[in-house]
Amino acid sequence: MLECTCIDAVLRSCRAHPTELQPCRNGSDGEFSGDEAAANARVDDGSLSARAHSWLSAAMSPISALQERRAEDQARQQRIAVLKAGAEMKLLGAREATRVRVALSSDGAMITWQSVRGEGGASSESGVIALAMIREIRPVMSGGLGALLGARPVPLQWMLVADEETVKFETETETQKETWMASLEELSKRQADAKVDRKIGYMAKRRLGLEERRREAERRKAAVLQSCGAVGMKHTAQAMMSRT
Structure with a gap:
């Protein structure tokens, strides 16, 4: 009872003097x-x-x-400028290597190569591959007996794999090889993506055209039925009367 009395007294004091318990x-x-x-x-x-x-x-x-x-x-344009300027490489054939100049076309859509003039007796070589047709850009891997120990990239050599042909080149330095491979990989992917986007846009436009023609045919059909409805009913009544 004493504790309760004390608590009640404290509560009554707080209610009577609330400011006394405020912070200093x-x-x-x-x-x-x-x-x-x-x-x-x-x-x-x-x-x-x-x-x-x-x-x-x-x-x-x-x-x-x-x-x-x-x-x-800006960085991509600089890389494209390097490819358009071109570089001399070796075109690796089945029997011999021909020195060619490899370059990106002026429109940035194709990779081209042309034999370098001045090599006596060398066969003339030229070619072109659309970037959108390239499926793979990768280094040339070692073959023969060396492949039994694990295929490894052949120094300086790289290749373009397209739908119908594979072309191998040999650069003068590893830096040049990596630069061309990386830049062409980027451009090839962009060309392929653009091709897909164009195809999707064409298909969407074609579907819209077909739908519009279908709606136009429905409108014409409705107009014809509406204009011929009265005449058609008259002919039907005459046919029924003739049967009776």
Whole structure:
């Protein structure tokens, strides 16, 4: 009973003097101490700074993405320029290797090669492969007895695998080999994707055309039936009368 009486007394005192249990203030009631005010100011400044940083990041995000795309386009154009300038390589045939100049066509759609002039007795070689027809670009792997120990890339040699032919080249350096393989792989993929997109667009356009022609045929049929309905009913009545 004594504990209950004490608790009740404390509760009554809190209700009668609520301000006595408030945190310590410095100065008049309702004002924070200097430390508390400074802490609150730091919190507010930090919150505002975080929000400002978030807003700025959101505003700059499209600009950053645009800058990245521009940088990628510039780098791709530089790689394309290198391929269009061309390079001398060896075209590896079944019996002999012919020195040729390999280059990307001016429209960027085909890889071409032409024999280098000035080689006495060398057979003339030339060819072209559309990038969209290339299925694989990879290094030439070792064959023969060496393949029994595990096939390995032959230094400087790489190949284009198309639907109907395979062409092998030998570069002057490994750097040149890697550059041409990577750049042609990228361009070939873009050409293949563009071809698929064109095919999808053609099929979609064709379906729309067929649907439009079907609707037009339905409209014509309805118009004909409507214009001939009265005449048709008259002929039907006459036929029934003649049967009777």
